[in-house]
Amino acid sequence: MPAIGSIRMxxxxxxxxxxxxxxxxxxxPYDYAEQHRDYPYAAPTGxxxxxxxxxxxxxxxxxxxxxxxYALRFFIRxxxxxxxxxxxxxxxxxxxxxxxxxxRVLYGGRISLATGIVATGWALAIGLLWGVTAGFFGxxxxxxxxxxxxxxxxxxxxxxxxxxxxxLPLHISPVQAFLLLVAIxxxxxxxxxxRLIRGLTLSLVQCPYVEAARAFGGGPVYLIxxxxxxxxxxxxxxxxxxxxxxxxxxxxxxxxxxLGVGEPVPSWGGMLAEARQYxxxxxxxxxxxxxxxxxxTLLGYVHLxxxxxxxxxxxx
Amino acid sequence: xxxxxxxxxxGAFLLVGVSVLSFLFSDLAPGDYYxxxxxxxxxxxxxxxxxxxxxxxxxxxxxxxxxWLKSIGRGDFGYSLAxxxxxxxxxAQRIPGTLLLTGLATALGWLLSVPLGIxxxxxxxxxxxxxxxxxxxxxxxxxxxxMAIALLALAVQTxxxxxxxxxxxxxxxxxxxxxxxxxxxxxxTLGLLPILVRHVRSAVSEALxxxxxxxxxxxxxxxxxxxxxxxxxxxMNPLISLFGLSLGSLLSASLLVEVLTGWPGxxxxxxxxxxxxDYAVVLGVVMISTAFLIGGNMVxxxxxxxADPRIRG
Numbered sequence: 276m277p278a279i280g281s282i283r284m285x286x287x288x289x290x291x292x293x294x295x296x297x298x299x300x301x302x303x304p305y306d307y308a309e310q311h312r313d314y315p316y317a318a319p320t321g322x323x324x325x326x327x328x329x330x331x332x333x334x335x336x337x338x339x340x341x342x343x344x345y346a347l348r349f350f351i352r353x354x355x356x357x358x359x360x361x362x363x364x365x366x367x368x369x370x371x372x373x374x375x376x377x378x379r380v381l382y383g384g385r386i387s388l389a390t391g392i393v394a395t396g397w398a399l400a401i402g403l404l405w406g407v408t409a410g411f412f413g414x415x416x417x418x419x420x421x422x423x424x425x426x427x428x429x430x431x432x433x434x435x436x437x438x439x440x441x442x443l444p445l446h447i448s449p450v451q452a453f454l455l456l457v458a459i460x461x462x463x464x465x466x467x468x469x470r471l472i473r474g475l476t477l478s479l480v481q482c483p484y485v486e487a488a489r490a491f492g493g494g495p496v497y498l499i500x501x502x503x504x505x506x507x508x509x510x511x512x513x514x515x516x517x518x519x520x521x522x523x524x525x526x527x528x529x530x531x532x533x534l535g536v537g538e539p540v541p542s543w544g545g546m547l548a549e550a551r552q553y554x555x556x557x558x559x560x561x562x563x564x565x566x567x568x569x570x571x572t573l574l575g576y577v578h579l580x581x582x583x584x585x586x587x588x589x590x591x
Numbered sequence: 592x593x594x595x596x597x598x599x600x601x602g603a604f605l606l607v608g609v610s611v612l613s614f615l616f617s618d619l620a621p622g623d624y625y626x627x628x629x630x631x632x633x634x635x636x637x638x639x640x641x642x643x644x645x646x647x648x649x650x651x652x653x654x655x656x657x658x659w660l661k662s663i664g665r666g667d668f669g670y671s672l673a674x675x676x677x678x679x680x681x682x683a684q685r686i687p688g689t690l691l692l693t694g695l696a697t698a699l700g701w702l703l704s705v706p707l708g709i710x711x712x713x714x715x716x717x718x719x720x721x722x723x724x725x726x727x728x729x730x731x732x733x734x735x736x737x738m739a740i741a742l743l744a745l746a747v748q749t750x751x752x753x754x755x756x757x758x759x760x761x762x763x764x765x766x767x768x769x770x771x772x773x774x775x776x777x778x779x780t781l782g783l784l785p786i787l788v789r790h791v792r793s794a795v796s797e798a799l800x801x802x803x804x805x806x807x808x809x810x811x812x813x814x815x816x817x818x819x820x821x822x823x824x825x826x827m828n829p830l831i832s833l834f835g836l837s838l839g840s841l842l843s844a845s846l847l848v849e850v851l852t853g854w855p856g857x858x859x860x861x862x863x864x865x866x867x868x869d870y871a872v873v874l875g876v877v878m879i880s881t882a883f884l885i886g887g888n889m890v891x892x893x894x895x896x897x898a899d900p901r902i903r904g
Contacts, residue, residue: 534865
């Protein structure tokens with residue numbers, strides 16, 4: 276099935292998602308902390324066409340007021356779209372404080388996606404260093420390093436994440452929390468790439484061309500840089516596509532449990548935590564959209580990982 | 592037998608390693624259980640120091656580690672400052688809950704995924720198989736968080752299933768407990784399913800493509816017999832290892848589901864202990880979950896030992 280198995284489909288999902296999240300300041304009609312206290316839990320604003328798009332004003336109980344009409348304007352006040360005040364446009368409704376959920380999903384994605392990507396870079400860096408060192412020098416160093424790495428696999432990942440988080444301060448600023456989150460999440464899951472890279476290094480070191488280079492007097496630094504690191508590219512790429520969704524999910528989970536970046540900075544996990552009032556959730560189901568955003572991002576990455584792995588290993 | 596002894600030794604090494612590392616980290620952690628009291632003007636610094644001395648928090652690290660090991664020997668797992676008692680009984684109370692969830696989900700997940708995986712490997716490149724693949728990809732991408740919240744909201748709305756906990760107030764019969772199990776077990780099984788089916792499928796298709804399978808087919812062995820008698824035993828091998836590995840992700844998912852549904856397992860205990868800085872409980876849960884995972888892998892090793900003559904040699 277070429278249509279589904281193509282990389283293009285995954286990228287068609289991922290690139291726009293990352294684009295709107297990175298440029299959230301432009302695409303989001305409101306700031307993430309801007310409260311519209313008069314309109315808590317407002318339903319998604321209906322967009323009407325005549326033929327130009329317009330929206331109705333909102334009454335006190337967040338119902339449409341058909342007597343007031345506001346045109347939907349593009350490129351207004353430095354944002355992609357919006358309406359003239361006092362009109363509002365809440366594409367995905369509002370939360371309990373009347374904050375625009377669409378804007379918050381976009382801004383919140385910054386934390387979630389950035390954590391996923393930065394933590395992946397961090398984990399792959401550790402994995403690369405660890406795997407190449409162990410595989411290249413071999414012997415007792417290899418044995419000790421790989422045994423040590425196994426300790427990180429001895430715990431179920433969420434238990435490991437929470438345990439690591441438990442031993443760090445609870446009340447910290449958002450920037451500190453972000454860095455902490457990246458460091459913790461990246462420390463889980465670097466073992467698999469490290470193992471793969473070690474295996475690759477072990478086999479490369481025995482290749483005739485590497486032995487020849489060594490016989491000509493190439494030192495370890497030269498051999499690693501010239502002959503080993505370039506060969507790890509494939510593993511790093513496929514591992515990155517596996518790790519990023521896994522780490523995004525880890526961030527969402529930790530923040531959901533209240534151990535990540537806290538208010539007022541939005542993130543998908545934190546927003547989902549606000550949706551946890553099961554008794555009222557059905558009446559404002561749009562509170563679940565950060566979960567849908569997470570789902571779409573994961574779908575894109577999982578698909579990308581499948582395609583990349585399928586290329587390497589056509590049996591699957 | 593040497594293989595089994597080696598695996599056992601390896602497991603023991605991991606347990607000790609994890610205990611030393613987590614103990615070290617808990618020592619490096621800023622603040623302890625009494626840190627929150629520091630801001631309370633009614634509690635003097637002397638009182639806090641006395642409390643810390645009384646609970647042995649000021650003793651040197653090796654001494655505390657030794658005390659802790661001794662208390663594990665007694666089954667106490669240290670002293671919980673928040674619960675004012677030994678950690679062991681707290682853990683013992685919660686372990687059955689987690690084991691019940693993960694055990695049921697494991698059983699259901701394997702029961703569903705082995706036939707599905709075999710079926711999809713046997714009919715590769717057909718449209719029903721392709722659509723199954725799409726469904727599994729979608730399932731794999733739905734965060735368990737979202738699935739659990741959506742199911743719970745649905746349960747509350749329709750009122751057909753209880754939304755959390757272990758028992759409804761005033762009822763303790765088996766039917767009631769079963770109804771409480773539906774949502775957590777569904778979420779866990781659906782989370783486990785795509786991973787398992789993918790692995791079963793790839794293991795079976797790999798065995799199907801092996802030269803021996805081609806030779807067997809060429810000898811005119813019927814398809815059904817080929818699949819179940821010749822291919823499946825070979826494909827079992829990677830699956831047994833997967834059984835141990837899948838336990839880790841299942842325990843993690845279980846933690847989350849327990850917290851979400853208020854299920855009395857290790858998850859809520861762990862989370863509360865983290866917020867209370869009750870390190871004895873944190874360490875206890877870490878050790879127990881490690882033991883679960885190692886135990887699961889050990890079972891997988893045993894099965895592998897039975898199934899694969901190459902290891903016994």
